[in-house]
Amino acid sequence: MTTRLKHILLFMTLCAPALPAPVHSPWPGGIGVITIPGDTRPTVTVNAKPALVMQNRGEWVAVIGIPLEQDNQLPLVATVTRPGGATEQVAIDLREADYRVQRLTVDRKYVEPDQASLDRIFAERKIIDKALTNWREHELADISLEPPVPGARSSSFGSRRIFNDQPRSPHKGMDITATTGTPILAPLGGTVSATGDFYFNGNTVILDHGQGYISLFCHLSAIDVEEGQDVAVGELLGKVGATGRVTGAHLHFATYLNGTAVDPALLISGN
Numbered sequence: 001m002t003t004r005l006k007h008i009l010l011f012m013t014l015c016a017p018a019l020p021a022p023v024h025s026p027w028p029g030g031i032g033v034i035t036i037p038g039d040t041r042p043t044v045t046v047n048a049k050p051a052l053v054m055q056n057r058g059e060w061v062a063v064i065g066i067p068l069e070q071d072n073q074l075p076l077v078a079t080v081t082r083p084g085g086a087t088e089q090v091a092i093d094l095r096e097a098d099y100r101v102q103r104l105t106v107d108r109k110y111v112e113p114d115q116a117s118l119d120r121i122f123a124e125r126k127i128i129d130k131a132l133t134n135w136r137e138h139e140l141a142d143i144s145l146e147p148p149v150p151g152a153r154s155s156s157f158g159s160r161r162i163f164n165d166q167p168r169s170p171h172k173g174m175d176i177t178a179t180t181g182t183p184i185l186a187p188l189g190g191t192v193s194a195t196g197d198f199y200f201n202g203n204t205v206i207l208d209h210g211q212g213y214i215s216l217f218c219h220l221s222a223i224d225v226e227e228g229q230d231v232a233v234g235e236l237l238g239k240v241g242a243t244g245r246v247t248g249a250h251l252h253f254a255t256y257l258n259g260t261a262v263d264p265a266l267l268i269s270g271n
């Protein structure tokens with residue numbers, strides 16, 4: 001290949017507009033993208049939960065979160081219902097994901113909480129789960145995300161985590177290192193569905209983009225939005241901090257589709 005051609009291709013890559021729909025990424029914690037022919041809007045469910053459907057270049061596209069705990073030896077089955085009632089099963093074959101093991105040391109209260117803290121964690125879990133699994137009808141034309149803060153983005157999504165030598169649930173988000181006080185900007189428009197100061201997550205904002213597409217921002221030093229508030233892309237949500245179960249200041253940024261955490265890197269523009 002000539003140098004000139006290489007430069008042209010590089011230029012085209014750098015200037016390529018973000019795709020409104022993500023790339024098919026069929027592994028646990030990834031995103032299944034299926035195209036559904038037809039003029040009228042289909043509905044899609046996976047594991048009995050509704051999935052996001054959008055129009056992309058004149059076609060219907062379902063964007064499906066693949067659970068981290070999904071067995072990659074088995075296909076994930078989506079049920080597609082077309083207007084008029086015809087139902088079809090679409091199998092998504094999965095590949096293995098190569099997630100690492102991460103060892104972290106935190107304050108003992110985050111590994112062995114006392115009974116009062118366990119009660120608090122249980123009550124908070126219900127609030128968080130409700131917000132992360134909410135379904136709000138809303139047409140989406142483009143689901144790509146802007147990075148919520150500049151900074152080095154870890155690739156630790158999916159890591160199996162060992163806190164103080166004790167295994168805990170895998171890491172369901174992306175950590176972005178930034179100093180305390182760095183503004184966190186909405187990566188896409190949405191409605192603030194929950195805020196709070198939670199035991200593990202610290203100061204938290206949950207943003208509902210519609211159709212089960214939810215983003216979560218944790219460990220904030222300040223929250224600058226209120227529940228029920230509509231925000232546009234780029235609007236201030238809060239500031240980076242080190243509240244909750246952390247080893248230092250950073251933003252824990254997580255994204256959810258059909259109630260399951262998916263790797264935010266697959267949704268960020270330019271990735």
Ligand SMILES: [Zn+2]
Nearest residue numbers: 173174175252
């Ligand atoms: Zn994190």
